[in-house]
Amino acid sequence: MSDPACQLYLITPPVIDDLDAFAAQLESALDAGPVAALQIRLKPASDQQITAAxxxxxxxxxxxxxxxILNDRPDLASALGCDGVHVGQSDASVASARRIMGKTAMIGATCHDSRHLAMEAAEAGADYVAFGAFFPTDTKQTEHRPDPEILTIWQEVMEVPSVAIGGVTVDNAAPLISAGADFLAVSAGVWAHPQGPAAAVRRFAELMSATD
Known part of the structure; x- marks a missing residue:
């Protein structure tokens, strides 16, 4: 069976009070279904907290x-052996992240609702571009609300994969998958799922298989 056209990209909660307890949750979630990537995104956090996580x-x-994937910090991502780094528009540039992380690292870039920013990131060597927030989210403050059509247009004209982010849950994900997102970035939609993270991952897997 081939991999689904869309894959799950997990993002940690912005604050992890008990690392050991969350580690157990993470194990359960990753064992429940296919997950392509885990972004460790802690805000605010010290270098020591990020390193420990x-x-x-x-x-x-x-x-x-x-x-x-580590959020924002190519220096720490490189030093700690992460597979890649995700940078925002106000963080390190894609080019500088590439210089720090090396040729084989995965570099992702936040592009909000802008195909222009996404094309600039792709031209700079980004391995994926992230559009969002598609839905309201409590994980971070958002100003942009793209239409899912941006995923369709991007898929038709570009080879660089797209990530749909922002308030994604098992209840609202289907239109993003249908629109052509290569990855769904999900945080609270998994960790705060009423039946638990493992149930959420299983449900996302079902959705992605159904629309493959």
Missing amino acids: VRRLAPIAQGRGVAV
Whole structure:
């Protein structure tokens, strides 16, 4: 059976109070269904907190073949052995992240609702571009609300994969999958799912298989 056209990209909660407890949740979630990547995104957090989180969580993900992406910090991502880094418009540039991380690292870029920003990121060497927020989200403050059509247009004209992000849940994901998102970036939609993270991952897997 081939991989679904759309894959799940997990993002940690912005605050993790108990690393060991979350590590157990992560193991359960990753064992429940296919996950392409885990972004470790802690805000606000000290270098020590980020380092502790990566050292605790990365082996769990990488041991299951899940790429580990660190948010914002190519310096720490490189030093800690992450597979890649995700940069926002106000963070390090794609080019500088590439210089720090090396040729084989996965570099992703936030592009909000702008195909122009996405094309600039792709031309600079980004491995994926992220559009959003498609839905209201409590995980971060958002100003942009793209139409899912941006995913369709992007897929038709560009080879660089797209990530749909922002308030994505099992209840609203189907239109994004149908529109052509290569990945769904999900945080609270998994960790705060009423039946637990594993149930959410299983449901996302069903959705992605159904629309393949």
